[in-house]
Amino acid sequence: MDLGLTGKAALVWGGSKGMGYAAARQLALEGVEVVIAARTESSLQAAAQALSAECGRPVRYVVADITRKAGREAALAACPQPDILVNNSDGYPPGDFRDWSDETWHEALDMMMVGPIDMMRRVVDGMQQRGYGRIINIVSRSVKAAHAELGLSNGARSGLVGFVAGLARQTVRHNVTINNVLPGAFDTDAQARHIDKLAQQSGRSPAQVRQSREAANPAGRFGQPEEVGALIAYLASRHTGYVTGQSWLIDGGEYPGTY
DSSP states (O other): OOOSOTTOEEEEETTTSHHHHHHHHHHHHTTOEEEEEESOHHHHHHHHHHHHHHHTSOOEEEEOOTTSHHHHHHHHHHSSSOSEEEEOOOOOOOOOGGGOOHHHHHHHHIIIIIHHHHHHHHHHHHHHHHTOEEEEEEOOGGGTSOOGGGHHHHHHHHHHHHHHHHHHHHHGGGTEEEEEEEEOSBSSHHHHHHHHHHHHHHTOOHHHHHHHHHHHSTTSSOBOHHHHHHHHHHHTSGGGTTOOSOEEEESTTOSOOOO
16 A cells, blocks of 8 residues: 655654654655654664665654653654654553652653643644644554553543544545544563563562563564554544544454443
8 A cells, every 4th residue: 555655754753762762764665765763863873874774764853751841852853754653652561550759740840741732732733734744643443442550641641632633624625534543462672671570569470460461462463563553554644634622542453341
């Protein structure tokens, strides 16, 4: 399938690792001019070099923090007119809500809700004027099937999804769509950190926790980041101008509901 993306520009947050890297890779393979943004220059530099070599086109990077106004401005200075915006940020490790301070809550909201919303604010009018825009938020399955130990993610990411539900209906008339991707358990560094924390809390080994989580999934495994990358590339394509305000589960069937 020709996704119609050759020559488009994309800004991918969290593009140095995991699902962000996979999204940047698939977009670059489709002919997109990609800029990846994250906080650590060493990992960004390595990722940009690897992506450029594999995809046969330069992938640029910018050191930026989505939780900070200066970081969001730096990202847009590196990619001033993105046709595609992939919002993606770290989550918080599992814990007990009784232990979370106001400061922790505000940090989580800046990371998983306020930062992504401000990025949309900064790019959406330009996308509408140019007649093309695709915004994809990498969120979490927890907004549909909450995990008690992931309360920070449950709350902040649900706020982002709720906001998108309103904005996405205003922009689609201008060929600007906004959708969310809801991953379940994927084979990433973030998942490994999550497993380590659960192992500490339960007294089991990380290998035991992983095995039990994989066994509980109908697919019998964790997802691979490339599977998310392919879905994001499709949602960014010219074929999805009639798809907006949706939350796409990609979790191996673990969510048990019909809707």
